[in-house]
Amino acid sequence: MRSFAIGLSLLVMILANNAVYGQLHQAKNVKRPNIIVFLVDDMGWMDTSEPFGDRPYPLNNTYHTPNMEKLAAQGMKFTNAYATPVCTPSRVSMLTGMNAAHHGVTHWTSIHKDTPSDHQDSIFHRVEWNYNGFSPIGGIPHTATATPLPQLLQDAGYFTVHVGKAHWGAQGTPGANPLNLGFMVNVAGNAIGHPQSYYGKDNYGNIPGKFTFNAVQGLAEYYGTDTFLTEALTQEAIKCIEPAVEAGKPFYLHLAHYAVHDPIQGDPRFVQKYLARGLNPREAKYASMVEGMDKSLGDLIQYLEDQGLAENTVILFMSDNGGLSLGYARGGEPHTQNYPLKAGKGSVYEGGIRVPMIVAWPGVTEPGSSSAQPVIIEDFFPSILEIADIHASDLTQKIDGKSFAPILKNEDSRHSERLLIWHSPHRWIMDAGPGINFFSAARQGNWKLIYDHRQQKLELYDLSKDISEQHNVILKHKKIARSLSRQLTDQLKKWGATMPTYRINQERVPWPEESDN
Structure with missing residues (x-):
């Protein structure tokens, strides 16, 4: 049974915004679309039965995501x-429209305030970062x-809801609480980056004597049940938007699943069929988490259809970084879980940053369409504002993202010369894989430049011919490499990005264009 008290309190908050909403719509007799951001954690480009490559690959046959297939058939793939190599930089970029090298949150944030999460290194000093x-x-x-995106949407009359993983700021800072960022409702979002447990039987980690900071809060009604965390968040998301639906007000739902981040725990609803197929037990659990995420998407789509909302709701599906591929965390050979992409989470190679993305805008986006235009996660900020017909001014920040709304409208908006940038001047883990720990990268057109800070080495790949980045x-x-290294250097300097310095002599690592290579 829906909670009447919760519904009434949410409705009061909606009505409190009626003055702003009414003023806007007296001037513009426009019904703004509902907007849903469906954000998945650590989902790789290949973790789906909906192919994002030029053809289906073997890994596409591993997973079962019929609702992603349905969304792709309704919208544009x-x-x-691209996202960033790890989660918090992506999440901050989505909410601010800034590249990670610009906003300076270039690694994931610790739960604890004033505690850098990147590890000390024997060669480099830790860089200054946010x-x-x-x-x-x-x-x-x-x-x-x-200025956060949800605040702009709320100011324009949207009922703004956050459900799931937040991870925008450390505990004890304003960014840890989504209610400080323009969300009117928050369920289960704070400073943590992953759950202690996905199981309702474990109270999602809220067990006396076993509690850690990663215990998921705000879901007490599911404690002791068989409800997997992904399912609980889906049910809460639907509950939270219902008052807005009943009041006929536009809503913005930011549903950010903790799945499929570790701990890799099998979703009991789906895991057995993957074990029966002979999958590595750890990979079977992972595949079941992917399918549970997909069921959440399907349940949300079904709710919209049942309520007659589907034709006026835009759904944006995205992952916050590439798929996890570390040997201790996944089954099989390390760094093969995103094949044909190279490496995985934490890396500036394609496996760490290229992610699945689908946008369905009914009546605007051509069903079943596809775009090869490179886009990056900071593009969500201007795109969502354009979708909502909000013309923001007096922003605190300068926006780096470019709206992909014209692409959704089937307009000719190719940006062949646009430069995409990644900057990760940190040591994440000791047992690193390719492209992890102290790297920068840039893409322009089909050309991809990699800069290894340790070796002061540049690599160049033609992604149109070598998506696996095997042939430097x-x-x-050389001319293309020089141009990209110069552009990458110029932009990093313009943004005030920092490079590591050597412990032995305190000298800065050369910028990409200064590399002897």
Whole structure:
């Protein structure tokens, strides 16, 4: 049974915004679309039965995601969509429209305030970065300050709801609480980056004597039940938007699943069929988590259809970084879980940053369409504002993202010369894989440049011919490499990005264009 008290309190909050909403719509007799961001954690480009490559690959046959297939049939699939190598930078970029090298949250944030999450290194000093995350309020040390997207949507009359993983700021800072960022409702979102447990029987980690900071809060009604965390969040998301639906007000739902981040725990609803197929037990659990996420998407789509909302609701599906591929965390050979992409989460190679993305905008986007235009996660900020017909001014930050709304409208908006940038001047883990720990990268057109800070080495790949980044062609295309290294350097300097310094002599690592290579 729906909670009448919760529904009434949410409705009161909606009505409190009627004055703003009414003023806007007296001037513009436009019904704004509902907007749903469906954000998945650590989902790789290949973790789906909906192919994002030029053809289906073997890994596509591993997973069962019929609702992603349905969403792709209803909207547009982006085959060259990018996030950052790890989660918090992506999440901050989505809410601010800034590239991670610009906002300075270049690694995931610790739960604890004033505690850098990147590891000490024997060769490099730790760089200066915004390790407390994002804040809408200035003057807080080691935070990025910007006007958050949810606040702009709320100001325009949207009922704004966050459900699931937040991970925008450290505990004790404003960014840790979604209610400080323009969300009117928050369920289960705070400073944590992953759940202690996905199982309702474990109270999602809230067990006396076994509690850690990663215990998921705000879901007490599911404690002791068989409800998997992904399912609980889905049910809560639907509950939270119902008052807005009943009041006829537009809503913005930011449903950010903890899945499929570790701990890899099998979803009991689906895991057995993957075990029966002979999958590695750990991979079977992972595949079941993917399918549970897909069921959530399907349940949400079904709710919209049942309520007659589907034709006026835009759904944006995205992952916050590439799929996990570390040997201790996944089954099988390390760094093969995203094949044909190279490496995985934490890496600036394609496996760490290229992610599945689908946008369905009914009546605007051509059903079953696809775009190869490279886009990046900071593009969500201007795109959502354009979808909502909001013309924001007086922003704290300068926006780096470009709206992909014209692409959704089937307009000719190719940006062949656009430069996409990744900057990760950190040591994440000791047993690193390819492209992890102290790397920068840039993509322009089909050309991809990698800069290894440790070796001061540049690599160049033609992604149109070598999506697996196996053939470094820098010796054949030195002019292109010089151009990309110069552009990457210029932009990093413009944004005030930091490079590591050597412990032995305190000298800075050369910028990409200064590399002897």
